[in-house]
Amino acid sequence: xxxxxxxxxxxxxxxxxxxSIEHFFxxxxxxxxxxxxxxxxxxxxxxxxxxxxxxxxxxxxxxxHNYVSEDEFNKFYKFSFVRNPWARLxxxxxxxxxxxxxxxxxFVMKGFPEKDLYTNAYRHIMPQYEYIYDGEGxxxxxxxxxxxxxxxxxxxxxxxxxxxxxxxxxxNSSNRRNSILGRLMARLIDRTPKPKIxxxxxxxxxxxxxxxxxxxxxxxxxxxxxxx
Numbered sequence: 001x002x003x004x005x006x007x008x009x010x011x012x013x014x015x016x017x018x019x020s021i022e023h024f025f026x027x028x029x030x031x032x033x034x035x036x037x038x039x040x041x042x043x044x045x046x047x048x049x050x051x052x053x054x055x056x057x058x059x060x061x062x063x064x065h066n067y068v069s070e071d072e073f074n075k076f077y078k079f080s081f082v083r084n085p086w087a088r089l090x091x092x093x094x095x096x097x098x099x100x101x102x103x104x105x106x107f108v109m110k111g112f113p114e115k116d117l118y119t120n121a122y123r124h125i126m127p128q129y130e131y132i133y134d135g136e137g138x139x140x141x142x143x144x145x146x147x148x149x150x151x152x153x154x155x156x157x158x159x160x161x162x163x164x165x166x167x168x169x170x171x172n173s174s175n176r177r178n179s180i181l182g183r184l185m186a187r188l189i190d191r192t193p194k195p196k197i198x199x200x201x202x203x204x205x206x207x208x209x210x211x212x213x214x215x216x217x218x219x220x221x222x223x224x225x226x227x228x
Contacts, residue, residue, distance in 0.1 A: 001039045001055065002068055002076075005029060006161050009068065011059045011080035011140075013131045014124040015088045015095065017147045020168045021081065021154065022055070028163075040067055047118040056123040058131045059140035078141040079157050082128045084148065084224045085215035086208065087199040092124050104202045108211065129217035144222065200227065 001010040003025055010025070012018035025039060026032070036042060041055045050057050050065045059078060062068050068076070083091075093099055093107055102111045113121035132141055143160065145153030151168055158166035203211070208226050212219060219225070 001025060001041060002062070003029070003039060004072075006163070007076045008161055009059075009062060009073065009076050009078045009141075011057070011062075011078065011131050012055050013080055013082055013128045014056055014126075015091045016081045016083040016128070017150050017168075018055070018081065020150075024154075024168055051118055051123050052120050053123070056120070060134045077143075077157075077160055079143040079145065079160075080132050080141050081145045081147055081150070081153070082132075082218070082222050083146070084199070085128070085218045086203065086211055086224075086226055088128075089125065089211060090199040090202050093202075096121070096124060105204075105207055108207060127215050127218050129215075129221050133217075133221070146222070 001012060001022055010021055022041060029038065031038065044050055044052055044054050050061050063070055063073050093104055098107045098111055113125055116122045132144060133139055143157060154168055155166045
């Protein structure tokens, strides 16, 4: 996302509160969710211009594909948010509908999207490190917040941009898609919401180690550990 109004670039790592942050700036620009093009959140039909969703450009790709000039990139405030890799993967497993096809272990070992920098499926499981660092290991953003400390870290972003109101709303596209259907079903079926399962319950030691190997750079760069 590029906001020339606030001279900011948000590097949106999928499944790390990106839609809530986008929504904050959409409201600031006076835009509806359907009118996102001024912030470069549109679809992209050309693989030579980046991923299928420009919202998921890496920091390096903003310059590489000429979405901002090098001068703008250097002058603008650049920020991103990351998430515990084990938790992020569980979230994508459910968000992407993989839980309808695979047990979690089967998804990780057999159903993982193939590496393809254009596809949205791969971008959703791509290491977060690759969004924020270039090929030579140089960090390209000014600030990296964490989903686990979302509002406090977003306060830092807003303070850096001179924005007094920093309150975030929780926004998730799957919730928006299913809200009407969910309300209708709730009227027909008396259901008690299931308690939220901690991400660690999806893993055994071997599977946790396997995921740690996939996201080893994330763990080192952003200081994450597997916790019960």
